[in-house]
Amino acid sequence: MPTITFITPDGERHQVDAKPGISVMQAAMANDIGGIVAECGGSAMCATCHVYVGDDHADRLDPVGEVEHEMLECTTSERTGSSRLSCQIEVSDELDGLEVYLPESQV
Numbered sequence: 057m058p059t060i061t062f063i064t065p066d067g068e069r070h071q072v073d074a075k076p077g078i079s080v081m082q083a084a085m086a087n088d089i090g091g092i093v094a095e096c097g098g099s100a101m102c103a104t105c106h107v108y109v110g111d112d113h114a115d116r117l118d119p120v121g122e123v124e125h126e127m128l129e130c131t132t133s134e135r136t137g138s139s140r141l142s143c144q145i146e147v148s149d150e151l152d153g154l155e156v157y158l159p160e161s162q163v
């Protein structure tokens with residue numbers, strides 16, 4: 057099963073097993089990873105599942121879609137070139153070892 061590592065602003069690392077087909081946001085919620093709120097439940101309508109994808113991993117993801125791009129304008133923590141909505145990243149075997157950084161704040 058693919059593993060995803062969530063890294064807190066303090067540098068704590070939490071590695072979880074994530075079933076292919078779920079989103080990175082769902083993997084976080086299923087494993088009680090703090091720092092992701094996901095108010096809209098994964099519909100790309102709240103931007104409270106914002107994460108920063110590690111530089112070494114960004115190329116492994118599908119490009120940011122139009123809706124995701126618009127919602128990323130609404131993040132509480134600064135949007136950067138590595139910002140993504142974790143609800144829009146689908147876990148797959150190809151993403152095994154993905155590292156995502158949690159922002160300071162989601163709301």
Ligand code: FES
Pocket residue numbers: 081093094095096097098099100101102103104105127141142143144
């Ligand atoms: S959970 Fe709302 S945008 Fe991702």
